[in-house]
Amino acid sequence: MSEGTNCTDINIIDKLAVTIQSGISIPTFILGLPLNVLALSIFCRFWSRQTKTSVYMINLALADILLLLSLPLKLYYSTKEAPGLLCAFIQSLYFVNTYGSIFIIVCITIDRYICIRYPFEGRANQSPKWAILVCCFIWAVTWFCSSPMYMFQEKDELLCFHNMSKQAWNIPYIVSVEVFGFLIPLSVIVFCSAQNIWILLNHKNGAKKKAEDRGSLLVIIINLVVFLVCFTPVHLAICLQCLVRQHVIVDCNLKQKISLFIQVSMMVANLNCCLDTIFYYFAVREFREKAHLKKIIELSATCLARGTLTALF
Template identity: 75%
Template sequence: MTNSSRECDFTAVDSLAKTLQLGISIPTFILGLVLNALALCVFCCFWKKQTKTSVYMINLALADVLLLLSLPLKLYYSVTEAPGLLCSFIQALYFVNTYVSIFIIVCITVDRYICIRHPFEGRANQSPKWAVLICCVVWAVAWICSSPMYVFHRKDPFTCFHNMSEKAWSVPLIVSVEIFGFLIPLAVMVFCSAQNIWILLNHKSQAKKKVEGSGSLRVIIVNLVVFLVCFTPVHLAICLQCLVRQHMIEDCSLKQTISLFIQVSMIFANLNCCLDAIFYYFAAKEFREKTHLKKVIEACRVFKPCAT
């Protein structure tokens, strides 16, 4: 993603970015892989009856695992030249799972909105069939949209996530990514989350108290904040880098700042993989009761003292 120019030297910027990548990405990889593998195990083995929510969470955990598995390859081939086809596949794997995560998070938010806004209809319609179909569509569309990644480089071999061709930074493409990949999901997230918060704070029924007691209000707020923190900077950075590639930003120091910003924002976007796994736990009693997480902890002698 870095910009190269005859007028500007990006050596120091890239060096700092690589240091940050190693310092943040390695802990993210280890912690995220452990947490999401545990989540997949719990969802697939200990959830008595699959529901829409469990299907979405399984797909979200799977997307996070695949993205995490691409990180070591991303780190290695961002400093070492790789065959074009391999590098394009690594980039596609990274971006596909980033956007699958975004859309699955949106699906979970919409599902919660339906259940809170229309509790009887929402609880009655918990069949996982529609969720499976939606997830299949999300995965298929994401992989189809990643196909241009295979022609977005100037030469072969090349270093991954570098030397992207001008086609990759064309205005129509970047505008499409920003609108369909971020702004529309963000608008849906904000609307559904705001509606959910308003309903939970103003509805005076017993059902509302039960939902609040399960921590839904906290989960909704945390989920929205995590989405904003993880995905807003990287999409802002992509927009700024597009301006650089379109020669609308010429100042060298500003180019260097944007180059560092886009690399750092991608690093912090990866933290979403860990935060998603923590989000599963903070789904409060609902998650622990349905997955029998307490029994899992009791079955392990190391954690047995904590089960009480």
């Protein structure tokens, strides 16, 4: 606290944050977990017809499930002291799946951009092998980048997400998180979304194709808005908290507001786990249409074969 500043006890802020977090996290967990488990099970049923997009969807659902499972631990150990190693694991689990989700969303956006910009090349190149390699790379990188959680964590009994050491808030580390974890993904998503919107708005197609374009346009806009709403506040909060830890911001009341802001914004980011189901709905619809088309082709081939045999005999 700065000298001569009459500040409210920080414990009051933490108690308020816990109340707000509970109000957001509990519905997110109750709604998000079954929806993501259902989506994952449906995608696995279509394993024999996997495409690049479906591989990304499976990994996004898995990341969302793991993040949702970390929420009860996060809520509990934000108010109860735990060993430093346990806190490091909970924090690592939380952040790995947060940034894993961000990078997979970027991959889905790029894939959609290629399919819309170059429809013939994009749809012809739907082999899942490349997507599997990309997802393995994302998981490996995010887990590797979470290793500072174990190095920077205080060793004693502590409250998780509250007692990161000063090293964790050094400027190079936070700049890396902001640039590679948010600004670059945001730039890619904004660029691809803007290009997709422009292309779809300028399509000259039949009524049926225009209806499909409107559906795609809606998904693109929702995806962009959801990404901005969910992930912009938490990265702004991380930046402000870094300034607090570097003693650039010293006013006590402002520090308390930032403390509340970062805790609440982390919970807002978790809403993405529920909103990702918009992607799942359209992906499952594509699977259903492809499966239906495949049945029609198989039935037509059977009828054609029978007709040929009848003609011969």
